[in-house]
Amino acid sequence: MLKVVSYIICPFVQRITGLMEAKGVPYEIEYISLKDKPQWFLDIAPNGQVPILMTEDNIALSESDAIAEYLDEEYPLLRPEVNQSVCRARQRAWVYQGTKLYLKQCSHMQSGNKNIFEERQVFMHKAFAKVEVFLKDHTATQYFCADVLGNIDMAWLPLFHRTALVQKHTGTELFAGFPLLQIWADNVMASGIAEKSVHQKFEENFTRFYLSENNYLGGGNAAKDSGCGGSSRSSCC
Ligand SMILES: N[C@@H](CCC(=O)N[C@@H](CS)C(=O)NCC(=O)O)C(=O)O
Structure with missing residues (x-):
């Protein structure tokens, strides 16, 4: 299952979880502290920022724009006409x-x-x-x-x-x-x-x-x- 690494009040994360909710894509979520970032997070996050999306193949994706693009390529578009x-x-x-x-x-x-x-x-x-x-x-x-x-x-x-x-x-x-x-x-x-x-x-x-x-x-x-x-x-x- 997809996993989102998150911080509770981060708007960039909510844009991604909102998109997954709207698409009906199941995901799990792990919250971290940004004041005390765990080493495993620093190892997978090139920008040191949430959201990180772990794909089904356990590949870490960063940057909400790139993650949204990935979700559009892998899962049905909310508005298919955006193909134009x-x-x-x-x-x-x-x-x-x-x-x-x-x-x-x-x-x-x-x-x-x-x-x-x-x-x-x-x-x-x-x-x-x-x-x-x-x-x-x-x-x-x-x-x-x-x-x-x-x-x-x-x-x-x-x-x-x-x-x-x-x-x-x-x-x-x-x-x-x-x-x-x-x-x-x-x-x-x-x-x-x-x-x-x-x-x-x-x-x-x-x-x-x-x-x-x-x-x-x-x-x-x-x-x-x-x-x-x-x-x-x-x-x-
Ligand atoms: N450009 C990033 C921005 C993400 C971002 O600013 N995340 C904040 C939390 S809302 C963060 O991780 N801040 C910790 C830091 O910059 O060290 C994206 O679009 O994903």
Whole structure:
């Protein structure tokens, strides 16, 4: 069986587990600590990062883009029409727009105070505005340009899941002002794949990490923070 090496709150992992859930591909999962990476993991992960996918033949694959490509080649496509090169290229472009927001969203949620939060929000909103414009021409479908879930929906799933949890626990609407993005997010969340693609303690770990009193979203007002990519990088996403 396929195995995913994971870290509980990693969005790159959730993109892959979400994809496998949507495709109905069975897998097992092993969680590691990123603060104290086991040697066996360092031996198989050239980038030292999760996700790692162990294939049926026990070959370690790294980098979520490469893993998603492998899953598409080995298992049925969610949307067979992506075999057409134009469709495939367009979907990939929007997948990229989503995945490049993962670390930005982590930093945004981790902001220590209101100023930092609002500063980082500007970047997020610029990205959301582009999606909103695109969605205006594609309002007839439940998901992104289709009524069946696709890779694009799974690439945005981690962003949607975290946004929903922030709203649930703090009342803050990270997609405020972007109604079509919110509808898309709600539809993807209604598929139930978000919950299936994470550990049962995901919500608990997520809130402890992002919504604690050290963070603006948790009611904090710290002088500064490092954000993702800073010194705390390996302990968050
Ligand atoms: N480009 C990688 C990024 C994966 C990534 O950033 N994973 C984080 C966890 S969310 C990680 O393993 N961080 C540990 C580290 O960088 O040392 C991918 O797409 O798979």
